[in-house]
Amino acid sequence: MDxxxxxxxxxxxRRVAIAGVVSPLRPVIVPSLDEETVGRxxxxxxxxxxxxxxxxxxxxxxxxxxxPSWLKGTYLRNGPGLWHIEDYNFRHxxxxxxxxxxxxxxxxxxxxxxxxxxxxxYKAARKNKRICFREFSEVPKYENFxxxxxxxxxxxxxxxxxxxxxxxxxxxxxxxxxxxxxTQKGSLVIDPDSLETLGRFEYSDSFGxxxxxxxxxxxxxxxxxxxxxxxxxxYLVVRxxxxxxxxxxxxRVNCRTxxxxxxxxxxxxxxxYVVVPEMPLRxxxxxxxxAEPTPLYKFEWHPESKAFLHVMCKASGKIVASVEVPLFVxxxxxxxxxxxxxxxxxxxxxxxxxxxxxxxxxxxRLRLQNLRSFNGNDDILPDARVGRFTIPLDGSPYGKLESxxxxxxxxxxxxxxxxxxxxxxxxxxxxxxxxxxxxxxxxNTLTKIDLVKKAAKNWHDEGVxxxxxxxxxxxxxxxxxxxxVISLISEKNGSGYALLLDGSTFEEIARxxxxxxxxxxxxxxxxxxx
Ligand SMILES: CC1=C(/C=C/C(C)=C/C=C/C(C)=C/C=C/C=C(C)/C=C/C=O)C(C)(C)CCC1
Ligand SMILES: [Fe+2]
Numbered sequence: 349m350d351x352x353x354x355x356x357x358x359x360x361x362r363r364v365a366i367a368g369v370v371s372p373l374r375p376v377i378v379p380s381l382d383e384e385t386v387g388r389x390x391x392x393x394x395x396x397x398x399x400x401x402x403x404x405x406x407x408x409x410x411x412x413x414x415x416p417s418w419l420k421g422t423y424l425r426n427g428p429g430l431w432h433i434e435d436y437n438f439r440h441x442x443x444x445x446x447x448x449x450x451x452x453x454x455x456x457x458x459x460x461x462x463x464x465x466x467x468x469x470y471k472a473a474r475k476n477k478r479i480c481f482r483e484f485s486e487v488p489k490y491e492n493f494x495x496x497x498x499x500x501x502x503x504x505x506x507x508x509x510x511x512x513x514x515x516x517x518x519x520x521x522x523x524x525x526x527x528x529x530x531t532q533k534g535s536l537v538i539d540p541d542s543l544e545t546l547g548r549f550e551y552s553d554s555f556g557x558x559x560x561x562x563x564x565x566x567x568x569x570x571x572x573x574x575x576x577x578x579x580x581x582x583y584l585v586v587r588x589x590x591x592x593x594x595x596x597x598x599x600r601v602n603c604r605t606x607x608x609x610x611x612x613x614x615x616x617x618x619x620x621y622v623v624v625p626e627m628p629l630r631x632x633x634x635x636x637x638x639a640e641p642t643p644l645y646k647f648e649w650h651p652e653s654k655a656f657l658h659v660m661c662k663a664s665g666k667i668v669a670s671v672e673v674p675l676f677v678x679x680x681x682x683x684x685x686x687x688x689x690x691x692x693x694x695x696x697x698x699x700x701x702x703x704x705x706x707x708x709x710x711x712x713r714l715r716l717q718n719l720r721s722f723n724g725n726d727d728i729l730p731d732a733r734v735g736r737f738t739i740p741l742d743g744s745p746y747g748k749l750e751s752x753x754x755x756x757x758x759x760x761x762x763x764x765x766x767x768x769x770x771x772x773x774x775x776x777x778x779x780x781x782x783x784x785x786x787x788x789x790x791x792n793t794l795t796k797i798d799l800v801k802k803a804a805k806n807w808h809d810e811g812v813x814x815x816x817x818x819x820x821x822x823x824x825x826x827x828x829x830x831x832x833v834i835s836l837i838s839e840k841n842g843s844g845y846a847l848l849l850d851g852s853t854f855e856e857i858a859r860x861x862x863x864x865x866x867x868x869x870x871x872x873x874x875x876x877x878x
Pocket of ligand 2: 515562563613679680870871
């Protein structure tokens, strides 16, 4: 090993050669988080729930198996990877400061890297050695009552909310790559090659508001998102063109009931419609203000307020259906499409999601203490399924919610999904997601769902925590599942690897060990090499 110590505030700079990693294509200088700045690691936990070891790393990995020669580009994955500052340990998975990971594939070779996203929240925590902004469950500790009152005042302007962009990453039609979270201010532009944080993505319109959906729908031609209105409960549906920073209004949906809009972590679209979910798990302004977390954090469960789905025409902004549906809890919609009759008239919208059996306690299961205390025997992951909504367009007041397949096909675990992006908004057959091999406390398999055969193929390895399986299509293909599925696997002994499965057979085609395991991550995107 060759460690070259350089200087730098809070950093030790090292030139690293790591066993199992072949010579990098270029020298790799690794600034690592020193223990004094960020605190000590507790490496007794599963790698998935242990803070990332160092600020950044990059190098070429040894590949076992074969990476298809057509796979050219970079897979980026975002997620909360640093769960402590100094000796203070965060409470919840979603509190962690964002760690961006890249896997660059070219000519059968694989260069990997990771780097912390330099949000204001992260930089302030590093500098002041304490949390300075309101995170998912954490709030800054105030020195006195006046400091608390000052922070509440800043909450209304959004100044005290985090910009820790730890949830997703998207490539806009104009090539800019943006990391996202639930706050609008947490939209940060990054360089997909160096993973450097380039600055805030400033929306130039005047919609204001503090939050948005963490999962905009992004294609080469548009960026669609929802802006929840917490004052007059409802949602604005907005659209932004590539090359601009200005969102334009498509239309507004008023909530049917309830004190506040339902959480819209994601939403689905069809070719002509935007589906706006109104979930009984609703935002709660008081919980945003609280110093201590409540069982549902920034949200509240309002079963009496019922659940609705609204369908808005993308072209006109008109609402073409607004139906009551059975109570549901979902964070991730999988896809949606228009169902037609024999005369090609659209009769219904079908919308699929990872549905948690109308039980919001999954949020509490994702507390780090719960994730870290698994003994290997308890079967404590709450059941989830592929929930399929049918929304009639004939004016009926009710929609349906059913399981799209028998949940035991995927071990009754279901979240973190992807599809072939060519099928976005269209009738489709396959979805990829994390499922469960029980007993477990967290999804521990990768699953390929066949919505026509109503069957699943599952991949699992002892002790693993896989992240969202991300589908990349073979260029030019017309087969929906012709491509690869990428996932990053955390193992229990501090190690981890990048995994490639065949999108069709769901068999492993390649894996590459990382120099050390990376913490669990959330969502990814693909940046093709032109
Ligand atoms: C809601 C507000 C905030 C932050 C919210 C964040 C960071 C939400 C992240 C949500 C995610 C990643 C949901 C993923 C769910 C995955 C599941 C349920 C997997 C289950 C497996 O079985 C702030 C930005 C902190 C403040 C404004 C409000
Ligand atoms: Fe998400």
